[in-house]
Amino acid sequence: MTEMRKGPHRPEPKSSTKNLMPRGTALGAVEGVLAKGVPLDGALAGRPEWKRMEPRDRAFARAIASAVIRRPIALDAALMQVLDKPLPDEEIKAHLILRCGAAERLILETPAHAAVDAWVSLMAQDPNTARFKNLANAVLRRVVDQGKGAFLDSDPLEDLPDWLAERWVETYGEPVARAIAIARSVPPTLDLTAKPGFDAQSFADEIGAKVLETGTIRRPDIGAVDGLPGFEAGDWWVQDVAAALPARLLNVKPGEKVADLCAAPGGKTLQLAATGASVIAVDASPKRLKRLAENLERTKLNAEIVTADVADWTAPEPMDAILLDAPCSATGTLRRRPDAAWAKEPGDIANLADIQRRLLDASFAQLKPGGRLVYCTCSLELEEGEDQIAAFLERTPDARLDPVTADELPGLKEALRPDGAVRTRPDMWEERGGMDGFYIARLVKA
Numbered sequence: 001m002t003e004m005r006k007g008p009h010r011p012e013p014k015s016s017t018k019n020l021m022p023r024g025t026a027l028g029a030v031e032g033v034l035a036k037g038v039p040l041d042g043a044l045a046g047r048p049e050w051k052r053m054e055p056r057d058r059a060f061a062r063a064i065a066s067a068v069i070r071r072p073i074a075l076d077a078a079l080m081q082v083l084d085k086p087l088p089d090e091e092i093k094a095h096l097i098l099r100c101g102a103a104e105r106l107i108l109e110t111p112a113h114a115a116v117d118a119w120v121s122l123m124a125q126d127p128n129t130a131r132f133k134n135l136a137n138a139v140l141r142r143v144v145d146q147g148k149g150a151f152l153d154s155d156p157l158e159d160l161p162d163w164l165a166e167r168w169v170e171t172y173g174e175p176v177a178r179a180i181a182i183a184r185s186v187p188p189t190l191d192l193t194a195k196p197g198f199d200a201q202s203f204a205d206e207i208g209a210k211v212l213e214t215g216t217i218r219r220p221d222i223g224a225v226d227g228l229p230g231f232e233a234g235d236w237w238v239q240d241v242a243a244a245l246p247a248r249l250l251n252v253k254p255g256e257k258v259a260d261l262c263a264a265p266g267g268k269t270l271q272l273a274a275t276g277a278s279v280i281a282v283d284a285s286p287k288r289l290k291r292l293a294e295n296l297e298r299t300k301l302n303a304e305i306v307t308a309d310v311a312d313w314t315a316p317e318p319m320d321a322i323l324l325d326a327p328c329s330a331t332g333t334l335r336r337r338p339d340a341a342w343a344k345e346p347g348d349i350a351n352l353a354d355i356q357r358r359l360l361d362a363s364f365a366q367l368k369p370g371g372r373l374v375y376c377t378c379s380l381e382l383e384e385g386e387d388q389i390a391a392f393l394e395r396t397p398d399a400r401l402d403p404v405t406a407d408e409l410p411g412l413k414e415a416l417r418p419d420g421a422v423r424t425r426p427d428m429w430e431e432r433g434g435m436d437g438f439y440i441a442r443l444v445k446a
């Protein structure tokens with residue numbers, strides 16, 4: 001997913017005023033996400049005009065929509081400094097237009113002369129909102145001067161669905177929960193994993209990036225990934241710094257028989273295949289496996305692809321090593337997918353934990369004695385991580401935790417739990433742009 005950030009990679013709207021199409025697209029998408037829980041990608045691509053839009057306008061629409069979805073309540077706090085009273089509850093569309101306009105002014109920092117007329121026109125176009133057009137004009141002209149303080153003071157925890165914010169406060173305590181919410185409130189970095197032997201430092205210098213201690217190449221701006229040098233050659237792939245850890249911690253050696261379970265779209269399969277191991281990639285989704293196959297082709301790496309439910313899959317022979325990246329609530333990735341917060345419900349977590357339990361038992365059964373399994377989820381919820389593994393160890397006498405050591409996590413000791421499992425959080429490496437929240441445990445079979 002690409003999205004606009006401030007700085008040199010920021011796509012500007014094609015004309016300074018009245019560029020209505022991308023703004024109208026953003027408005028429709030925000031409505032889909034916040035009111036109906038539709039994923040942002042689907043809400044944007046589902047707009048009839050999407051196919052006709054130029055990449056620049058698409059990026060602009062996505063940037064506005066993402067900005068609103070990250071900070072809806074903070075934007076309301078700013079608007080309330082200018083409005084005499086809130087809009088009536090039923091004026092959903094007018095409210096969303098004000099939020100979108102305020103996001104452009106306050107977050108994307110579009111000057112009033114380039115943004116306000118367009119939002120006033122969108123307000124005027126719809127007979128249901130037309131009577132708010134003068135209000136929109138006045139509010140969006142003044143929202144920076146009068147509302148910026150309230151925007152900056154607003155608590156990012158309030159921009160999350162209540163049940164999720166409450167959960168994080170209960171699990172991690174309020175200061176950490178707030179730090180996680182702050183990490184979600186700004187656009188993420190571009191993180192790349194390179195093939196072994198690739199000159200990551202020269203590449204990083206070329207694209208204005210840094211090589212982090214764990215080997216990930218990180219650039220502050222996402223920009224257009226397929227335009228970067230080395231994309232066609234398949235020298236690297238997009239992968240969050242924390243998402244790159246599980247495959248590394250499996251310590252795969254050339255020639256080993258390795259299964260990547262729940263593999264698609266394949267970031268971790270590529271890492272495993274690049275070690276020279278013999279890799280089987282299993283996933284239940286043919287559509288996602290197609291992307292995995294394309295990724296293997298682009299990077300010129302090899303893995304056997306199997307379409308199957310991991311709960312029913314039997315390995316052709318006992319495996320030396322297994323990576324299980326189980327389906328999860330993905331609450332650790334909300335800084336990359338801020339819209340996903342509205343697509344979840346509290347009950348999802350118990351259902352997913354149940355699926356993870358079954359997949360974990362089935363996966364462990366495919367290991368040879370002495371084999372190792374890395375279990376991971378990109379979730380911040382204990383039921384999908386710490387609690388899941390504690391229960392597994394209790395019911396599985398031939399399993400033990402193989403503690404990860406501090407030198408396996410260069411620069412990231414804070415992610416090491418006392419028991420040797422790993423817990424990353426979006427607020428870790430905050431000054432460098434954070435990371436996805438992952439739980440990772442390495443298990444060994446007796």
Ligand SMILES: C[S@@+](CC[C@H](N)C(=O)[O-])C[C@H]1O[C@@H](n2cnc3c(N)ncnc32)[C@H](O)[C@@H]1O
Pocket residue numbers: 261262263264265266267268269282283284285288308309310311325326327328359
């Ligand atoms: C977290 S994603 C995997 C991401 C992937 N490992 C990567 O690094 O690109 C979870 C995957 O599990 C797959 N999945 C969900 N339930 C499954 C099941 N019962 N059997 C096999 N795959 C399943 C989904 O299709 C999805 O691709």
